[in-house]
Amino acid sequence: MHAELRPFSLPLADPLDTARGTIERRDGVLVRLETEEGAVGVGEAAPLPGWTEHYDECESVLADATTAIERADDPQSVVADLLADLDSTPAARHALDLALADLRASREGVPLYRFLGSETRVESVPVNATVGDAPADETVAEAECAADAGFECLKLKVGARPLSADIERVEAVSEALPEVELRADANAAWTRQQAQQFFDAAGDRLAYVEQPLPATDIAGLAALSGPVALDETLAEVGFADALDANPEAVVLKPMALGGPRRAVEIAERALVEGIAPVVTTTIDGAVARTAAVHVAAAIPEVPACGLATAKLLATDLGPDIAPVADGRAIVPQGEGNGTADTWRYDD
Numbered sequence: 001m002h003a004e005l006r007p008f009s010l011p012l013a014d015p016l017d018t019a020r021g022t023i024e025r026r027d028g029v030l031v032r033l034e035t036e037e038g039a040v041g042v043g044e045a046a047p048l049p050g051w052t053e054h055y056d057e058c059e060s061v062l063a064d065a066t067t068a069i070e071r072a073d074d075p076q077s078v079v080a081d082l083l084a085d086l087d088s089t090p091a092a093r094h095a096l097d098l099a100l101a102d103l104r105a106s107r108e109g110v111p112l113y114r115f116l117g118s119e120t121r122v123e124s125v126p127v128n129a130t131v132g133d134a135p136a137d138e139t140v141a142e143a144e145c146a147a148d149a150g151f152e153c154l155k156l157k158v159g160a161r162p163l164s165a166d167i168e169r170v171e172a173v174s175e176a177l178p179e180v181e182l183r184a185d186a187n188a189a190w191t192r193q194q195a196q197q198f199f200d201a202a203g204d205r206l207a208y209v210e211q212p213l214p215a216t217d218i219a220g221l222a223a224l225s226g227p228v229a230l231d232e233t234l235a236e237v238g239f240a241d242a243l244d245a246n247p248e249a250v251v252l253k254p255m256a257l258g259g260p261r262r263a264v265e266i267a268e269r270a271l272v273e274g275i276a277p278v279v280t281t282t283i284d285g286a287v288a289r290t291a292a293v294h295v296a297a298a299i300p301e302v303p304a305c306g307l308a309t310a311k312l313l314a315t316d317l318g319p320d321i322a323p324v325a326d327g328r329a330i331v332p333q334g335e336g337n338g339t340a341d342t343w344r345y346d347d
């Protein structure tokens, strides 16, 4: 098997302000596998500290992996061994898991979401708009713009300013757009007391609050009165331990969980527990973002997902084959992930 890497660096069009700081660019690595028979698979690693390993570790793990794959007599079993070994570098694992799944789905002639387990054709999946931190008037303007574009679900970043200001932002958006479902994402910014105050003041207007407390404060999360979605907690402690926090929803970032197949597995376990599986990107390039749309399409009756992140990027790895319109992402129906030709793309 032939294995190749291609590093990339994608600036954001409009940097995303969050309680954890501002995301300004996404650096990562594409991986391309090609078998002797000419079957091709492409994967993407877009590491983001806080959710995954750092870029340097990701790139060095993938460089070693491609050398091992190139030299192997039995490359399939080498890739399988690598996947078993890369739990501490989920972005690198994601790239290999996706490349292999893409290759196999293409060889079977089915779209990736069918390979991932969907038994029916799925045309599109519902998505939320992602609204960054900003003063209340700007937040309302951005939210109205998203609602005009057809989004029925919005996620507001909170936790970057005083609690009273965030409560005011949520109230202002809720009053301007009473029909729209609202979520808030605090990115672990609050104390237990602040989180409960936020729920008491604004909880009625929100479907859930994502990561109100630090990732490992499971007891604090469990004690909150109000619906919680877990994101950083899942990346930090895994699904089994996250269950102790009694979440309403889990945020499944395939990039943070080690690949699309891992994300689908956890979604299935969440559904068994009655927990909503919400698939999102880490503001990935087109390869991983499209794969995340396939992951969402493989989940029956998936709730609105955080997959409307293409517009946040100033440049991309290739054309957007899973575009968002009217609050839904179109699911590609070609074979595999459908992004194999991004390898030679130059915009």
Ligand SMILES: O=C(O)CCC(=O)c1ccccc1C(=O)O
Pocket: 023, 048, 128, 129, 130, 155, 185, 187, 231, 251, 280, 281, 282, 283, 305, 306, 307, 309
């Ligand atoms: O969920 C969304 O709407 C988009 C994804 C998102 O918010 C995000 C993007 C990059 C890094 C972290 C996060 C997050 O969910 O905290």
Ligand SMILES: [Mg+2]
Pocket: 185, 187, 210, 211, 231, 232, 251
């Ligand atoms: Mg989040």
